Amino acid sequence: MKKQIITPTRSITEETEKLLNKQIVMEGKSAAAYLSMASWCETKGYDTSAAFLFKHSDEERMHMLKLIHYVNTAGGHGLQPEITGIKHTFKSLREVFETVLNHEIEVTKSINNIVDHCLAVKDYATFNFLQWYVVEQREEETLARRAVELFNLIGEEGVGLWLIDQEIGKLEAYAERMSGKP
Ligand code: FEO
Numbered sequence: 001m002k003k004q005i006i007t008p009t010r011s012i013t014e015e016t017e018k019l020l021n022k023q024i025v026m027e028g029k030s031a032a033a034y035l036s037m038a039s040w041c042e043t044k045g046y047d048t049s050a051a052f053l054f055k056h057s058d059e060e061r062m063h064m065l066k067l068i069h070y071v072n073t074a075g076g077h078g079l080q081p082e083i084t085g086i087k088h089t090f091k092s093l094r095e096v097f098e099t100v101l102n103h104e105i106e107v108t109k110s111i112n113n114i115v116d117h118c119l120a121v122k123d124y125a126t127f128n129f130l131q132w133y134v135v136e137q138r139e140e141e142t143l144a145r146r147a148v149e150l151f152n153l154i155g156e157e158g159v160g161l162w163l164i165d166q167e168i169g170k171l172e173a174y175a176e177r178m179s180g181k182p
Helices: 014-044 047-073 093-120 124-154 160-168 171-178
Strands: none
Touching: 014 047, 014 093, 047 093, 047 124, 047 160, 093 124, 093 160, 124 160, 124 171
């Protein structure tokens, strides 16, 4: 195991800093990808999905900022990520939400990986900080799974797509209910 190098000016190791910066890239890419999806939805008239994804993009930026502040105050340097390779067009609304779900599953794996690392090097402060992301990922995966499920439940024929778009507006309330919040 890599030796922990903690000094009076830093409370995270360089390895932890590197992992958190990788997560910053992931959150930045999420923000950009969801903004792109929102814009595509808006051009297609899926207004509720567009509003949902614009908001979700803002939330991802907040996730990125939260990490940047944490790294900086722990003595490291949170880096603005390079964002390239953003997809601008989609085959369908279903493809948009399937992409969101697959992406969120990858984000959860990445967060879990850093949590594992923190336990291994006994960095309990970063472990504790990351619990917020663990809870958030649970909610985000629930949202995305439900969105994909709507396509199977409602069907895309006739007014189906219009209805699915309407239901996307209720996803946050659904995720809160599922998390047991009153
Ligand atoms: Fe911040 Fe959706 O991961």
